[in-house]
Amino acid sequence: MSAISNKPSVAPTRPWAATPRDRAMTALSVGLSLLTTFIIVAATPMKGKLAYFWLFFMVWFVIDSLFIARKGGSKGVRDGLAAKLTLLGGIIVCMTVFSILWATISRGIKGLNLEFLTANMRNASLFDPIGNGGILHAILGTLMLIAIAIIFSVPMGILTALYLTEIKGKAAGVIQFLVQAMSGVPSVVAGLFIYAAIILNTPLRSSAFLGGLALTILMVPTVTRTAQEVLNLVPSDLREAGLAMGATQWKTVALVVVPAARSGLITATILGVARIAGETAPLLFTVGVFDSYNFNPFKGDQGTIPTVVWRGLLGGTPESIQRAWSAILVLLVVVLIMFVLARTLGAKGSKK
Numbered sequence: 001m002s003a004i005s006n007k008p009s010v011a012p013t014r015p016w017a018a019t020p021r022d023r024a025m026t027a028l029s030v031g032l033s034l035l036t037t038f039i040i041v042a043a044t045p046m047k048g049k050l051a052y053f054w055l056f057f058m059v060w061f062v063i064d065s066l067f068i069a070r071k072g073g074s075k076g077v078r079d080g081l082a083a084k085l086t087l088l089g090g091i092i093v094c095m096t097v098f099s100i101l102w103a104t105i106s107r108g109i110k111g112l113n114l115e116f117l118t119a120n121m122r123n124a125s126l127f128d129p130i131g132n133g134g135i136l137h138a139i140l141g142t143l144m145l146i147a148i149a150i151i152f153s154v155p156m157g158i159l160t161a162l163y164l165t166e167i168k169g170k171a172a173g174v175i176q177f178l179v180q181a182m183s184g185v186p187s188v189v190a191g192l193f194i195y196a197a198i199i200l201n202t203p204l205r206s207s208a209f210l211g212g213l214a215l216t217i218l219m220v221p222t223v224t225r226t227a228q229e230v231l232n233l234v235p236s237d238l239r240e241a242g243l244a245m246g247a248t249q250w251k252t253v254a255l256v257v258v259p260a261a262r263s264g265l266i267t268a269t270i271l272g273v274a275r276i277a278g279e280t281a282p283l284l285f286t287v288g289v290f291d292s293y294n295f296n297p298f299k300g301d302q303g304t305i306p307t308v309v310w311r312g313l314l315g316g317t318p319e320s321i322q323r324a325w326s327a328i329l330v331l332l333v334v335v336l337i338m339f340v341l342a343r344t345l346g347a348k349g350s351k352k
Helices: 020-043 047-110 114-118 136-169 171-182 187-199 207-234 234-242 249-260 262-277 279-288 304-317 320-349
Strands: none
Touching: 020 047, 047 320, 114 207, 136 171, 136 207, 136 249, 136 262, 136 304, 136 320, 171 207, 187 207, 187 279, 207 262, 207 279, 234 249, 234 262, 249 262, 262 320, 279 304, 304 320
8 A cells, every 4th residue: 555645735836937948938039039129120220229129129029929829828928918018117117217317427426526515606606617616505405495394294294194094083085185186286386375375475585494384385295195005004903902902092003003104104204305305496486596505594595406406407508507417416315315314213213
């Protein structure tokens, strides 16, 4: 009598994983597609990198589908096409992002020097040779505006998200509608609102504080919607456990829900900062243009990196355009530093 094995059969965890034969067929189809693409480009007027890119994918779709059809039939072909379209979309997104980064870095780094990062434009102009004057005043002004916007928008956004996810009062539907509507408000409208409502009707004039208020209008919807999605991901078991131990709802939210979503709330803040960091239109109405330092957020015009970029591009000379590209690179670095710091502090707080 043959022994019967008591070991349970283990089902493959990835039944869709490619076998060595599948990988060989894919490599063959890619090779044939590359060869066909080179032949078509050489024999037709189509030239350039874009021609190679699109022709390769079109030819690969056809050749690989023929290989798949012999093994998997029409269902396999549909699955293969879906996978290829997903791959194509991912490649296009990556190419777009890397092309933007490459253009910014390659053009902006030419104008970077110690003077550019440590001086202001009080005794220089945008049309002077690179090396005369800098944008330190604009860097400090941008950081001041971002800090003001964070002070106002983060508490407002998180509290609004808590109301929509935890309280769910009678006004939740109206607030949800207003948050969604504010997400589509053009940035110039935020600047015009502050200009018409405050600058024209009160003694206050252009200042970093009013610029921060304009940016707050743009930042609140981003923080609110992102925080709302993060809070919805917190398991309901945590809330029920807190209530079962006798905690009130606000204690459960403050001591259980918010700490559990801390990392996501920091991400919401980062996305909000990324939303406003490069805005120019609202600053033209509320901050103005200034070429020196102004450490008073409640009085006087303020220099910012977006306005430096705007003025540099309008200048039209090689020197002014180079300053604009270098300022864009500095802005990207500033946002990246803030992102790394926020993620690092958030990770340390989560461990504690």
